[in-house]
Each structure stands twice: as structure tokens, then as C-alpha cells.
Amino acid sequence: MQAIGRQPQRAPDGAPVHYDRHRPEQTTLYRLVQQHAATFFAQAEDAAGADLPQFVKDEFDAFLECGILAHGFLRLHCGDCGHDKLVAFSCKRRGFCPSCGARRMAQTAAHLVDHVIPHVPVRQWVLSLPIPLRLLLAAQPKLVTPVLQVVHRVITRHLLGQAGLKPEEANSGAVTLIQRFGSAANLNIHLHCLVLDGVYRRSADGTPEFVEVPEPTDEALQAVLHKIITRLMGLLTRRGVLVEEEGSTYMADNDGDSDEARTLRPLHAAACTYRIAFGPRAGQKVLTLQGAMPRETDFKQHLCADIDGFSLHAAVRCGADDRQALEQLCRYITRPALANERVQTNAAGQVVLKLKTAWRDGTTHLLMSPLEFMQRLAALVPRPRLHLIRFHGVLAPNAKLRAWVVPQELEPPAQAAPPAECEASCAHHHPVRLSWAKLLKRVFEIDMEHCPNCGGELKIIAAILEQPVIEKILTHLGLQARAPPRAPARGQALQAA
DSSP: OOOOSSOOOOOTTSOOEEOOOOOGGGSHHHHHHHHHHHHHHHHHHHHHTSOOOHHHHHHHHHHHHTTOGGGOEEEEEETTTOOEEEEEOOOOOSSSOHHHHHHHHHHHHHHIIIIISOSSOEEEEEEEOOHHHHHHHHHOGGGHHHHHHHHHHHHHHHHHHHHTOOTTTEEOEEEEEEEEEOTTSOEEEEEEEEEESEEEEEOTTSOEEEEEOOOOOHHHHHHHHHHHHHHHHHHHHHTTSEEEETTEEEEOOOTTSOHHHHHHHHHHHHHHTTBOOSSTTTTOBOEEEEOSOOOOSSOOOTTEEEETTEEEEEEEEEOTTOHHHHHHHHHHHTOOSOOGGGEEEOTTSOEEEEOSSOOTTOEEEEEEOHHHHHHHHHHTOOOTTOOOEEEEETTSTTOTTHHHHSOOSSOOOOTTSOHHHHHHHHTTOOOOOOOHHHHHHHHSOEEOSBOTTTOOBEEEEEEEOOHHHHHHHHHHTTOOOSOOOOOOOOHHHHHHO
């Protein structure tokens, strides 16, 4: 269902505003995909000599149906005054849809805060990778799991050392969000790890006791990053991804990559390096606009280590009782790649992408042709069945102490009960995610449950899926009964490429 597409202002009296259907067909992003997607598919396939992966095409097609009433909707009805409201279906994709991305952001953040992350201090550890490793993880996503295991193991050993405990005496917990994009809609695979700022020590009766650790020093952070790099290089070398010869290390040939990976490699490489994959400007840098004063480049950030293209940042921390700040942090790291208001076009027909924050050199916007922008969107689409949220330590799904430490809607288990009994008593209890209507009210202060005319309760009475019925209802209401037409591939653009 299409709902979260923008953040409306509150009513003057402070009450939540009522839901107003988001109209994606009126956004610049929708019009760009509508007019240029087919041409981009043909151009990409001509340049690569092979078809784009079907999951990439499906992402574009689903986006063009997202939030369009002509593709189906729910009908909500107020029993008090008879008012009806139509709610379009959403695509639920993870690539570049701002509306579905915003809903997933709100839902994930609420779930993590309400049902996963304990009421203890949490520190964010952000690991950025060199460009070759970003491309490697994009081409071979199966490597993400062992890479994460190395990172979590090193951070856990650091926390145990700070607490003065051994691995068999305590364990840490973390949630990792694998973010695939940067502020310029570029491909930038990096890790946001929400790590409990301490460890759980096992007491004599089996109950966990949280031991908070002091803030790491810059020197300690540098040592942690050095250890992560050393172990990652060892891991990738053992797996044959890296090759060491005569004191130098380089990436192995990509013969083992799938056909999909080989087709997407030019798009991924260009999106990682802010360049154009193919077309008249193939290989060139994306044009930029500088509208801000350059910032100081030699400024040293607190708790930020940099070694050979790797970066580890650990300065952001949320206190045990500051759940609002924790939820805001969760929303930030699960945010969508694009926001509709950041994508515009100029008089020359170029796409003007506004950066979330200005770069150090003062760059505030990027300029691309519509087909160059389509290349960026395609590179952002994750493969199907690729999990972008991982749980570690005591927060892992099968961890023995998980039922003891995560927030529970029910009463916590008795202190004398051993962990095994706790698991048995809580095995049938599955935290329910917040409903769509409650998410709108919690995050965006939109009231979806009550009638805007009389305040009565709105109830879903039908899901309209059959095309003749859709057209009949929309025509009767004076709404657009046909989906916006999609532009076919244009031969002139292909010849220019």
C-alpha cells in the first residue's frame, strides 16, 4: 500500500494531519523513469552485448506501478458518514523507490527499537571500504557474510578486552545494516553496525548481566581497524579473491562471476567512481555544481580511523534511556537511497541531483543526462533474497541469551529460570510489527485510521484488483482510470550512444 512519500506539516492545532494520497506520477523521478527506462534498457543491452538481469528490469517496472490507482487499490469506508478513501498498492521494492524505502525505514527502525535492541547504551561503528572491495561485494554478495563475521569478531574481542572478560565468560550483541549507496546515489557498500556498548556476562545462575565499557580511544580505534584489515585480507586471500605475489596484493580474475555480475560490472564500477558507464560521455566524471564554500580538508574527526582506503567511525552513541535518539539513528541508517525532492530537471533537460550535504570541495549538486541517471538507478538495485540486515551475538535469532535481553511486550522471565526455560516460555511469542496505519501516525504524524470528515473509524471493506472494476470506480470518481503510458525506446538516443 502506498502511503509514505512525504512528510506533511502538522495541523495548526497540533493534531495529526489526515492522509492525503501520494501521487508519484507527478514527481520528477517517476517521469524520468517513465520516459527513459525503455531506452536505457536497449542502450545498456547494446553496450554490454547481453540483456540486463531480469530483477533490474522488474525494479523499474514495479516502480512505475507503485502508488498508481489504475493498478489496484484498497477501499476504506467510514460507517458513520459514508466517506470513502482509496489507497493504492505499493511496489515494496528495495532499490530506489522513495515511498517504499521510507516505509521500510520507519518499520525497521520501530521494530529494532521496540523488539530487538535492549535498553543499554548503543554505539554505531561505521566501516567504509576501498572502492575495489565495494565492487567485489557488489559482484559477489555471498562474501558479505564472512566479511561481517570478521568485523563483528574483532569488535567483540575489543569490547571483551575493555571489560576485562574472556570470550567464554561474556558475549556482545549487534545489528548490522548493509547500506549500498552514498549521498550522491552512488554505489557505496558500507556497514553500519549498531553495537551494544558493552558485553553481557553470564552470572552463576545463568542470567545475563550487562557490563558497560568505556569509550574507545583514537589509538584503540586505529588498532581495531588495523586488525580488521589484516583479517579481511587473510580471509579474501584464502578464498582466492586476492592474490599475493612478490610482496604485492591484487584482485584475482573475475572468471568465477555470474553472467549477471559481468553484465552489471560496468554499471557498478561507474556508480562507485562517480563516472558514466556508457553513452556519449562513457568513462567521464559526472558533472558537478559547486554552490557552497569548500571546507577544511585536513580536519581530524574524533574517533575516526583511516587506513589505506578503509575507514572506521565510532563517535555516535545513544544512551540506555534515549530510545528516541536510537530510533532516529535507526531511521538514518535504513533511509532510502533517494528522496523525491532531491531529484529535479533543469531547462536543458538534465537531471539535477541535490546532495544531502555539500562535499568538502563545495559541491552541492550533480548533473547527468536522463540516461546517465538511469545507470545510477540500475546500480542501486540489490539482488533478490539478499539480506541487508544482520544480527550478531546475543541478538542473533538462535542465541541462547536473546530472549533474556531483547525488549519484550510480555513480562520478563523469572530471574531464577535458566536460559533454556526462558527460551521455551518465549518461543511462541513473536513480536508483531506495527501496522501500516500506526507507522504513519508514529513517524509522520498522519492519521490514517479516522475519517477526515467526521472522525469516525475507517475500515478496509475491499481490495480492488480486477481491471474493469478499477476503471469503473475511478471513472465514477473522476480519477485517472488508466496508468500513465510508458515511452518506448528511442532509436535516436541509441545511435548517439
